[in-house]
Amino acid sequence: MDTAKVLIVDDEEIVLDSCTEILRGEPCELATASDGARGLALIPEFHPDLVVVDLKMPGLSGFEVLERIHQTDPTIVTIVITGYATVASAVEAMKRGAYDFLPKPFTPDEFRLIIRRGVEKRSLVLETIALRRERELLRDHFASIVSHELKAPLAAIQQNVFSLERELAAVATEDQRGRLGRVKTRVGDLLQLIETWRRGVSIDVEAIKAQCAPVSISVPIEKAVDSLSVHATRKEVELVANVPDPAPMVWGDQGTLTQVLVNIMGNAIKYSRVGDRVTVSAQARDGKVLVSVSDTGVGISPEDLPLIFNAFYSAQPGAAGERGSGLGLAVSRRIVEAHGGTIAVQSTPGKGSTFVVTLPERTDDGPGSPPRETGPQTATPKEGRR
């Protein structure tokens, strides 16, 4: 940071004057305000890096000023001046997000030092934000570049397998045709894997947030049940949906939520044996909607449990020997987190597993506002069976 912008808010003119005098010659641009309201009014035009606030002022208290600054821009570094050098008020200020405190009276050196440290802190904060943004961008670019570089040669290979298969159809032996067919399958799987990976790593968190709207949780559940029912029937696994009517509303993106449920329920079916049951249910609790997927399948061993949300981690093959890409749960977690939700799992080997996705309940003004009163639950659960 070349020149740091420092705003000092204090009701005592003598303090403002002496602080201005002390900072003369320091690489910073200074603004002063004689009370909280004036100080806050200056922030949008002055864009301070650092704000020094006296805790005890007439009008808006220093605590209120701190709070409002952190609400407007949490990256602004704040330092409090405490007239009555009580540890309690300094600790309170730091609890509310102040970076440091300076008890009155202070020497010019103490003031210069604390300002320098504050400015340094601000540079670090900004640098971290910039790096984080760069990392996101790089990840997206990296994903599309890598997937293109990997897919292009595979597409050339596969295109020739396609044409060779056709050209040799009349002359190849059955064994040769079989091997050509397996080459085709393996290359096709690889292309599919690259595409899944690219979709997984380049999940656009901002795009998901922008897509969010009030959605009844029954919609993605029903869609996921629909798309998996054939698979479940084929494996002779019972698929049960248990959603109250009316179903709780969430603040979410229907498409990606369905993807999450298909992943989790698909896994549950995969790790179930003939005659097992997979139950998906939803309920609202404390401003959150909990969607749980329980199975009576093979369960997850305690060693595997902490790793299952990692990319490319695929535990033992499914009950019928199926293998996954090891991406479904990693992708699901990213999607759920983009919704401001969490995903958790409990499992007992041999008995089955339960995955719980927790999402913010829908409120009329979007996420973050207090949950609406749901009232007594008189509705009877709707048993859907497929």
Next chain:
Amino acid sequence: MTEPKKQLLMIDDDPDFVAGIKAILDGAGYDVDVAYNPKDGFAKLKSKRYDLLLLDIMMGRGAEGVMMARKIRKEPALKEIPILIMTGIREQVAFMFPGQAVHPRFVPLDELVEKPVEPELLLEKVGALLKASEAREKQ
């Protein structure tokens, strides 16, 4: 009397991919010329009348196929040629034309297939485009 062979031009910078496509089209009785970059491709288009163009999107330093298609659209002599766009990254094409369907309309007759493309699908798309083009000419 047999009909004259349809003249196809393929523009794609990956010779191996081209070989895989050309073999299928040759086998189905088409005459296929090839250009490995947009510049040669454009020169070929101007030097001879083609019935259909197979165009790669991601060539050179980015989506040069898209620029190629835009150039063709501006040429009155060329803009009636049907184009089969071939791309490895479907979303990328949608990304270049925000707000449009995944399949962008470059010229009156165009279709999009993803790489690699199954022979049956390739021949079906090529056949349909040629047929639609003939129908347009008769009007």
